[in-house]
Amino acid sequence: MPADITDLFPHLALAIGGLVALSAAWLPGAAARKALPVVAAVFALLPGLWAIGAGADGSGMTRFFAALLSAITLAVTGLLARYADRRNFAGDALYGLLLWSALGMLLLAEATDWIMLLIGLELASLCLYALVASRVADGLGAEAALKYFLPGAVGLAVLAFGISLLYAGGGSLDITDSLAAGGPLVAAGLALALVGLGFKLSLAPVHLWTPDVYQGAPAPVAAFLSTGSKAAVAAALLHVCADASPEAMDVLAPALTVAAALTMAVGNIGALAQQNLKRLLAFSSIGQMGYIAMAALAVNDGGGEAALFYLVAYALMDLGAFGAVGALSGEGADRDAIASYRGLGYVYPWRAGALCACLLSLAGLPPTAGFIGKFLVFGAALRAGYTGLAVFGILMAVVGIFYALRVVATLYMREGIEAHPTVPGPAGWAAALALGGVSVGVVALGLCPGPLLAAIGKMVGG
Amino acid sequence: MRQMPWLTLLVFWPLLAAAAMPLLRRSLEGCRRFALAAVLVELAMAGLVVLLFAAGRPDLPVVEDAAWIPALGIRYTLSCDGLSLVFVVLTAGIGLCCMLASRRDDQARPALYHALILASLATVQGVFLATDLFLFALFWEAQLIPVFFLIGIFGHGERMRVAIKFFLFSAVGGLLMFLAVIALGLYAADLPDGPSFALYDLTRLSLPLATARWLFAAFVLSFAIKIPLVPVHMWLPDAHTEAPTAGSLILAGLLLKTGGYALIRFALPLFPEAAVAFAPVLTVLGLVGLFYASVVALAQEDVKRLIAYSSIGHMGLAVAAIVSGSRLALGGAVVMMVSHALTSGGLFAQAGMIGERLGSRRFAVLGGLWNKAPGFGAAFLYCILAAAALPGLSGFVGEAMMVFGLFRVDTVAGGFAVAGMAATLVYLLRLAKDTLFGPARCDLPFPDLDARETALLVILVLAIAWLGLFPGPVLRLTAGPLDAIAGQVWPALHAATGP
Numbered sequence: 001m002p003a004d005i006t007d008l009f010p011h012l013a014l015a016i017g018g019l020v021a022l023s024a025a026w027l028p029g030a031a032a033r034k035a036l037p038v039v040a041a042v043f044a045l046l047p048g049l050w051a052i053g054a055g056a057d058g059s060g061m062t063r064f065f066a067a068l069l070s071a072i073t074l075a076v077t078g079l080l081a082r083y084a085d086r087r088n089f090a091g092d093a094l095y096g097l098l099l100w101s102a103l104g105m106l107l108l109a110e111a112t113d114w115i116m117l118l119i120g121l122e123l124a125s126l127c128l129y130a131l132v133a134s135r136v137a138d139g140l141g142a143e144a145a146l147k148y149f150l151p152g153a154v155g156l157a158v159l160a161f162g163i164s165l166l167y168a169g170g171g172s173l174d175i176t177d178s179l180a181a182g183g184p185l186v187a188a189g190l191a192l193a194l195v196g197l198g199f200k201l202s203l204a205p206v207h208l209w210t211p212d213v214y215q216g217a218p219a220p221v222a223a224f225l226s227t228g229s230k231a232a233v234a235a236a237l238l239h240v241c242a243d244a245s246p247e248a249m250d251v252l253a254p255a256l257t258v259a260a261a262l263t264m265a266v267g268n269i270g271a272l273a274q275q276n277l278k279r280l281l282a283f284s285s286i287g288q289m290g291y292i293a294m295a296a297l298a299v300n301d302g303g304g305e306a307a308l309f310y311l312v313a314y315a316l317m318d319l320g321a322f323g324a325v326g327a328l329s330g331e332g333a334d335r336d337a338i339a340s341y342r343g344l345g346y347v348y349p350w351r352a353g354a355l356c357a358c359l360l361s362l363a364g365l366p367p368t369a370g371f372i373g374k375f376l377v378f379g380a381a382l383r384a385g386y387t388g389l390a391v392f393g394i395l396m397a398v399v400g401i402f403y404a405l406r407v408v409a410t411l412y413m414r415e416g417i418e419a420h421p422t423v424p425g426p427a428g429w430a431a432a433l434a435l436g437g438v439s440v441g442v443v444a445l446g447l448c449p450g451p452l453l454a455a456i457g458k459m460v461g462g
Numbered sequence: 463m464r465q466m467p468w469l470t471l472l473v474f475w476p477l478l479a480a481a482a483m484p485l486l487r488r489s490l491e492g493c494r495r496f497a498l499a500a501v502l503v504e505l506a507m508a509g510l511v512v513l514l515f516a517a518g519r520p521d522l523p524v525v526e527d528a529a530w531i532p533a534l535g536i537r538y539t540l541s542c543d544g545l546s547l548v549f550v551v552l553t554a555g556i557g558l559c560c561m562l563a564s565r566r567d568d569q570a571r572p573a574l575y576h577a578l579i580l581a582s583l584a585t586v587q588g589v590f591l592a593t594d595l596f597l598f599a600l601f602w603e604a605q606l607i608p609v610f611f612l613i614g615i616f617g618h619g620e621r622m623r624v625a626i627k628f629f630l631f632s633a634v635g636g637l638l639m640f641l642a643v644i645a646l647g648l649y650a651a652d653l654p655d656g657p658s659f660a661l662y663d664l665t666r667l668s669l670p671l672a673t674a675r676w677l678f679a680a681f682v683l684s685f686a687i688k689i690p691l692v693p694v695h696m697w698l699p700d701a702h703t704e705a706p707t708a709g710s711l712i713l714a715g716l717l718l719k720t721g722g723y724a725l726i727r728f729a730l731p732l733f734p735e736a737a738v739a740f741a742p743v744l745t746v747l748g749l750v751g752l753f754y755a756s757v758v759a760l761a762q763e764d765v766k767r768l769i770a771y772s773s774i775g776h777m778g779l780a781v782a783a784i785v786s787g788s789r790l791a792l793g794g795a796v797v798m799m800v801s802h803a804l805t806s807g808g809l810f811a812q813a814g815m816i817g818e819r820l821g822s823r824r825f826a827v828l829g830g831l832w833n834k835a836p837g838f839g840a841a842f843l844y845c846i847l848a849a850a851a852l853p854g855l856s857g858f859v860g861e862a863m864m865v866f867g868l869f870r871v872d873t874v875a876g877g878f879a880v881a882g883m884a885a886t887l888v889y890l891l892r893l894a895k896d897t898l899f900g901p902a903r904c905d906l907p908f909p910d911l912d913a914r915e916t917a918l919l920v921i922l923v924l925a926i927a928w929l930g931l932f933p934g935p936v937l938r939l940t941a942g943p944l945d946a947i948a949g950q951v952w953p954a955l956h957a958a959t960g961p
Contacts, residue, residue: 346571364637365607366600372531375596379644383651394637401633405610405626413614413622453533 010047010066014103017043021096033090037081037430040095044073044102060459064308065109065235072228072315073102075434079220079323082428086331087218089135097134098224101127105232114163114173114193117236121159121200124229125152131224132217138333144216151199151209159196165189175243182247190248193240194255200233202286203293204262211270214282219326219334222278226285226322227315234292238307241299256297257389264290264396271403276336280403281321284362287400288314294393295377298384305456306376312452313361313369313445320358320438327351327427327435335424338410345411351427352411354439361442363404364397369445468511469526469540472550473587476504476557480580487573494561494568497576501557504583508554516547516939523943530597534647535657539594544939548796549590549723552803555925556715557583560708562918563811566818567616567706575616579708582608586716590723595659598728599643602684603636605720609712617704624704631697635684642680645673646732665731665950678736681729682744688721689777691744692751702770707814710766714773714810715803722780722799726792726947730784734951741785745875748785751778752882759889765823766813768893769806772849775886776802779879783864786875789948791867796940797933798860801848804929805857808845808922812838815915816897820906830902835910839898841919848926850890851883856929 005012021040024032048070051063076098084090104123111117129152133145163173169185170178178186199206214222244252267287274280292314295307328344328351329335345352361368374397381390427435445452479500486492515524523543530538542550560579568575585608588601606629614625643659649667651657658664669677687694702710730737755775762768780798783791815838816831817823832839844855851857861883869876911919929936 360607366604371600371603375640375644378641379648382641382645383648390641391638394641395634398630398634398637402626402630405629409614409622409626412611413625448530450529450531450533453531457533 009050010062010070010106011103013043013046013050014099014106017046018096018099018103021099022092025092032092033085036090036092036095037077040099041074041077041430043099044070044077046070047106048074059110061235061239062106062110064456064459065232066106068231068312068315069102069105069109069228072224072231072319073098075319075323075438076220076224076228078430078434079223079319079326081430082426083218083220083326083329083431084134085428086425087135088137089218094131094134097127097131101131101224102228105228108232109235111236112175112239114166114175114178117175118156118160118163121233121236122156124232125156125200128221128225128229131221132213134221135218138216138218140216140333141218142216144213147209147216148213151206155196155199155206158192158199162189162192162194162196165192175239179240179243179248180245182245186248187251190240190244190251191255194252194259197233197237197240198259201230201237201289201292202263203259203289204266204286205259207263207266207286210286211274211279211282214285215276215278215336219278219322219329222281223319223322223326226282226318230285230289230292231311231315234289234296234307234311237293237296238299238304241296242304253297256293257386260290260293260297261389261392262290263287263293264393268396268399268403272399274403275338277325277338277341277407278322278334278336280338280407281318281325284400284403285314285318287396288318288362290396291374291377291393294381294386294389297386297389298380301380301384303377303380303384305453305460306373306380308456308460309376309449309453310373313373313442316369316438316441316445317358317361320354320435320442321362323431323435323438324351324355324358327431328355328424330424338407341407341410342414343411348424350432351424351435354435356408356411357439357442359404359407361446363401365401367443367446369442369449371446372449467526468507468514469524469542469591472504472507472511472554473540473584473591475507475584476500476580476587477584479503480577480584483573483577483580487571490569490572493572493576497580498558498561500580501554501561501583505551505554505558508551511542512547512551515542516544525593530594534596534659535650536596536659537594538597539660540588540591540597541593542591543943544941545723545727545796545943546590548800548936548939549719550587552719552800553583553586553590553716555921556711556803556807559715559807559811559918559922560711562914562921563711564707564814564818565914567708571615575612575706575708578608578612578615579712582612582712582716586712586720589720593661595643595646595661595664595728597659598661598724599636599640602639602720602724603633605717606632606636609709609717612709612712613701613705616706617709618706619704621704624700628697628701631687631694635687635694638680639684642677645677649673661728661731669733671735674733675736675739678729678733678740681732682725682740685721685725685729686747686781689718689725689781690721690774691747691778691781692754692774693747695751695774698774699767699770702773702810703764703767707811707817710770710810710814711807714770714806718773718777719799719803722777722784722795725781725784726796726944730951731947737785737951738787741787744785745782745872748778748780748782749875749878749882751775752782752879753885756882756885756889760892763824763826765816765825765828765893765897766810768889769809769813772809772886772889773802773806775882776806776849779861779864779882782875782879783867786868786871787952788867788871789944789952790870791864792944792948793937793940794860794863794865794867796860796944797929797936798857798864800936801856801860801926801929804922804926805845805849808841808919808926809849811915811918811922812842812845815911819908820904825896827904827906828897829900829904830898831908832898834902834908837911837916838908841911841923843894843898844923845926846890846894848930850887854927854930856926856933859930859933 107120170181
């Protein structure tokens with residue numbers, strides 16, 4: 001029994017952390033506002049400590065995602081602290097929902113059972129719907145939350161129906177067992193489950209909610225949405241792909257190939273036309289998910305390791321990109337229009353530098369994490385025999401370079417900041433720390449990916 | 463002395479200096495002095511490496527090797543043989559010229575300007591020294607970034623559009639090559655010693671014929687864009703026209719050379735069969751480029767654009783020589799690339815001076831510069847004559863070797879090469895005539911060279927004369943590596959001519 005308790009330590013930490021954050025409402029206002037981010041940060045840190053500590057004996061995947069989600073939550077807490085405070089939506093609910101959402105993501109990432117997967121996904125999503133709308137005064141946020149919630153509910157229903165078909169066909173709720181059964185019911189269920197997961201992962205053609213939601217959400221929440229929930233759902237997708245029987249793979253592979261190609265195309269080409277930076281980043285994150293889907297296809301040829309590495313790299317660069325948008329924003333609204341970033345590279349060298357580093361990494365340029373990540377993902381795809389898909393993906397990556405460069409060029413090659421005089425406030429030390437850590441991570445992971453790769457290799461192997 | 467990691471220092475010292483530049487951003491003079499000192503140190507290190515390795519130790523290469531990403535068999539391998547050494551010294555020398563080239567471009571943000579130049583020197587050194595294919599691909603992509611910013615921030619006209627165009631063209635090739643590198647790595651994954659990206663290991667793979675040809679195509683596309691070979695040259699005239707003077711020097715003197723160097727160092731030995739099979743195509747493209755560039759250059763109204771087109775022509779000839787299958791032409795191509803870096807460097811620097819003095823580089827405002835500024839005129843004419851391959855100057859050695867080599871392999875190709883060289887004379891003479899001689903078409907004063915400009919041009923002039931009169935050291939240095947590559951790609955030829 002005690003062993004079980006240690007296994008559940010990260011979940012308990014996040015759940016209790018959420019409760020503690022909510023009960024902080026009893027504290028007098030000023031003290032609570034100061035204490036809340038600290039409390040949230042401490043509880044967000046615990047799963048990571050558990051994962052790294054020698055005492056943990058959970059499976060490798062659990063520990064990996066506990067560490068990743070812990071780091072993401074911690075960074076988002078840092079990014080939110082001053083941002084939310086200055087915009088008057090910092091409250092117990094914000095941090096409580098953040099921690100519970102992280103709990104849902106953790107459950108989702110380690111689920112070996114369809115029901116667990118469903119519960120985790122729903123816990124994460126419900127909290128996210130509320131988080132997107134957390135800035136009550138902002139009409140755009142409420143609209144985004146609604147746009148996220150309604151299709152999300154449909155996606156959930158599709159997934160639930162798929163799971164019921166899988167259960168009917170396979171006679172088991174265990175992911176591996178149900179997929180092993182085969183038969184038309186399982187195939188149909190798998191297809192529906194894939195649609196449901198694809199929706200949360202923003203795979204084309206069920207990606208349409210993404211740009212609106214990212215645009216409407218406060219920038220740090222968008223950072224959380226685009227990294228944490230994507231990482232967790234990608235973990236579920238990898239799990240499904242790794243466990244699929246050859247028969248199930250016959251259904252899965254063509255569908256996922258098309259979805260991956262389409263997603264890479266839609267994301268990267270869609271980003272070209274955007275005039276709004278958060279929408280551009282949303283399309284970019286769609287494109288990145290196409291690479292993850294490609295790695296998931298090759299999951300048994302090293303794609304699993306590649307995808308895990310890419311998830312870490314992607315988490316770093318999207319946290320940095322959205323975080324920098326938040327740190328560069330005035331208090332009225334987020335700095336959205338790309339044109340309003342003209343010349344900011346010289347006015348706010350550090351924040352804009354972080355944005356620049358993350359954009360170059362999203363474009364896959366050396367010496368950043370994105371470069372190594374692309375190397376691994378495309379290597380896995382080639383090894384698994386998806387040569388055509390890999391070539392297509394590389395061409396789409398070139399398109400991806402274009403829009404990243406467009407923003408970088410706006411930051412450094414255009415004068416004219418006086419046209420957009422919105423002055424961002426001080427970022428706060430927590431956000432500065434988070435942004436700095438993430439940017440350093442993007443470059444450090446590009447320069448020496450060895451340790452992380454070795455850790456992932458050991459985990460997947462053992 | 464040998465124990466120091468000299469090659470690593472060569473690559474990372476400029477980067478280190480670049481990272482230190484922001485500390486000096488308040489002082490324009492401080493930035494200039496520090497950057498100049500940094501490239502002088504780099505040049506001194508390059509010279510020291512020549513003395514240490516080339517003089518005392520004929521059995522190059524020198525290798526610095528360390529595990530980098532062990533899980534994938536990727537190593538941090540820098541190695542320096544005679545061929546690399548020539549280009550390493552060239553890079554340091556062009557770096558010095560960049561620092562002397564302009565006192566106009568760097569006014570607004572001197573620290574950033576000099577840091578970008580230093581960073582691009584570092585990445586180019588990396589390209590010339592890396593022999594792990596992954597490391598090479600990394601430097602290959604990375605060298606675009608500083609030049610992108612250099613053109614985009616400090617360029618003229620539509621600098622942002624031009625910078626993005628330059629980057630995208632190069633990135634298309636670079637990423638396809640990146641995919642080919644991954645594919646090569648997969649073929650090497652089952653080697654007895656584990657996966658490897660070392661050039662030496664990869665040249666010993668026996669690839670399926672079709673695969674090798676596809677991979678060769680991906681590599682060559684990337685190199686051809688950089689060289690640039692017709693028809694993928696479209697980025698070059700724009701990039702040159704809008705780039706600041708130092709950017710043009712780096713583009714023409716270094717980035718174009720990385721393309722030719724990589725063709726020799728990587729594309730030929732990795733895929734010898736495909737290289738022989740595709741040689742006629744590349745020869746035709748190179749020679750077509752020579753004529754095409756000459757015709758288009760003649761029609762240009764901007765001095766810098768004309769010089770840019772001349773680069774396309776000269777490098778086209780170099781490509782034809784590299785794939786020709788003649789060891790003599792191959793050696794000539796290397797000399798030619800070094801010579802072209804020097805002559806085009808001089809021409810671009812002087813085009814920049816014209817722009818700074820007159821506010822325009824159009825032929826319509828030029829003419830009669832010789833009378834106004836004889837020192838400038840003499841140096842300009844000297845560089846033009848060197849580019850036109852006047853005997854005794856650097857261009858002659860390379861072109862003569864290439865033409866003789868081409869004739870020996872294929873009379874038709876040799877004939878076209880000679881005709882193409884004659885065509886280059888036409889626009890080079892026009893360049894001289896319309897700028898230096900004839901009536902002055904502009905009343906603005908044209909002050910002669912100042913001390914800094916004189917120093918820059920004297921360096922280049924002496925280097926050009928030295929390479930033209932005593933090409934021996936360069937030929938000797940490159941002989942070993944080129945023999946090895948020729949012996950691998952054209953074994954029959956190598957057996958015939960002897961080692």
